Amino acid sequence: MFDISAIDLARMQFAFTVSFHIIFPAFSIGLASYLAVLEGLWLWKKDVTYLNAFNFWKTIFAVGFGMGVVSGIVMAYQFGTNWAVFSDKAGPVIGPLMGYEVLSAFFLEAGFLGVMLFGQKKVGPKLHYFATLMVAVGTLFSAFWILSVNSWMQTPAGYVMNDAGQFVPDDWIEVIFNPSFPYRFVHMVLAAYLTTAFVVGAVAAYHLLKNNTDKAARVMFSMAMWMAALVTPIQMVAGDQQGLNTLKHQPAKIAAIEGHYEDYRGAPLVLFGIPDDEKEELLYPIEIPKLGSLLLTHSWEGELRGLKSFPKEDRPNSFIVFWTFRVMVAMGMVMLIVGIWSLVRRVQGRLYDDRWLARAAIVAGPTGFIAVLCGWVTTEVGRQPWTVYGALRTAESVSPINAAEVATSLLAFIVVYFVLFGMGVFYMLRLMSKTPDGDTDHETSSLKRASGLTGAPSTLDHSGH
């Protein structure tokens, strides 16, 4: 217990804070776009149902966004506090990319968020819609730059090294559009959209079970299920493409994911097993012959390298990535089943009446979050033992700080995150349980009231009764 080094603690701290953080952007990227679509539909069709849905999700977005902002600031500063050597060396390349994220994304989101949340009575509907659009665009810009940074750390390109051991940018286009960037960006944005769709679907299903004539719940459920049915298969293709890209650039990661220690021609697809890095073998394997090669090389006899063909100090932890990858894929399967099920019911005209579909949608609500978390763990742990793949080791990246400092701050983050963000999630769930069509009685009738939105609240309105 007491011989844990500063680097282990710094890694734990990064893993903990980034895992907590990713939950919020994964949700807010999708939700921001969804809000823009809802408000656009309202302006276009003048159907107050869309406005009700917009207002319902807007409040939830605000709660989630606040948590994303504050946990994101922690990430920005953590590079310096815990990973100072990495910051010094990789800063010249990834620093400007993150600078662009701040300039093009964070300010855009923050500048228009206020107008989106508080400005409905102060600006016209067109300008308000513009603000909503800018918030959505900002979240996508943010994803663009941060995925570029992360991808560069996975597949570094476009740089040279200088005398001080720093990565010096040589070609910015190569840096930004590094070999794995397009795949990761598409995979992550689709993941964010699916995550949001399944949350929206679950919340809508919950309200449909209580009252399946609730108009806003119907609209929300229908839109979410379209996303589930159409985007899940696309996401699987995107994931497959990213897998091929990873095989090309990070074969050790693929070997760890697949649980292969030996080199193979015609490698089996390992469904389950327990990778043992000590013994260098996969215990209790359940395999389908040849399928692994077929999936990854698109050939029955394709060659795959095993972990043993890499020096031991260059291998990632196989146990972790093997399992997180399988959980991610399993979540994708659940999404696909719900998507197809909803499509069948929709064709039959029974989308809102199948109570088992609604229950399944509720259960599937968190699948996006689990898949996103597991996917990130797979790709990040799979990058180890490198921070910049093949060029800078994690062990050489850490700050000159002592273990006690990192341990104290880690403990503080754990306590604060669980208490504060736990409350946040509780508030979000409570907001989600409120009826989206709830006060249509006195709101649909009056257009003025509708454009003024929730109007002036008395303090009693937010007392939670």
Added chain:
Amino acid sequence: MEFDLPLIWAAIIAFAILAYVALDGFDLGVGIMFPFVSEKTDHRDMMMNSVAPIWDGNETWLVLGGGGLFAVFPLAYAVVMPALYAPIIAMLLGLIFRGVAFEFRWRASQKNRIWWDRSFAFGSILATFAQGVCLGALIQGIHVVDRSYAGGSFDWLSPFSLLTGFALIVGYVLLGSTWLVMKTEGDLQTIARKFAQRSGVLILVLIGAVSFATPFLHPDYFTRWFEGPSLIFSVLVPFFLAICAGILFIGLRRKQEIRPFLAAHGIFILCYIGIGITFYPYMVPPSLTIWAAAAPEKSLLFLLVGTLVLVPMILAYTIHAYWVFRGKVDTSGGYH
């Protein structure tokens, strides 16, 4: 013509940090005042509503300051952050406590709201104090050997850094209270004016104390302040400071609403210039100059292009956001 890119970038980073202090300073100040304002009235609601639509934008300048440092002075970033480990973590935790309160406050039951008020106040005070401590520790200097921090875990802790930490709390209260003078009416405005008067007097005392101590921290500072061409600034800065203080107190007495706010910011900007004179040409005193800490030219140039295009746009829509929420705040200002 050669551009001195590191110097240009030092100016931009300095601007970002100043923008942060000027903007987030007043909304942090509002949070610091929370415990001293009755919860029985709707004053806290109004205080919160006066900054709710803009605090996020204000805080983003902090991310630009930190992110910009990382991008264009990675070496400075890499030595400063470990050196200020504890206060930086404290600041981040403080910002979390206050940041979530903006939304959570309205989601809690009436009975539990008090906890988010406390979270807001505690976070604001902690974050501000930590920022002030960081400033003091930077002025004291950071021990660097071979591109990395070579001091101990508690080098940042000193009577001087505690003094600057406390001074920043008082300074942010001045910004926050003059903001409220501008944004509110009636009882709350009267309370805010009282805060502004008291914190105004106190901050002048503290500025005096910090200024008195600084030249004695390091012989370089003494030289910079009292010898050579920068001596003229050492005379002018206190002179303008006196003028700003005069405008502040006269404005408060005559119940002017906007001038005290501007005067308070004038005081901050002048102090900031004073710190700038003290620091130049160091990025991290006493060992890293602006040029030694700078990233390679390609990094500086690449981000500069975007900055020159995007910062004016950011300023434009930020001003627009402030314009949308202009005028006095009332309890119905929220969307809750």
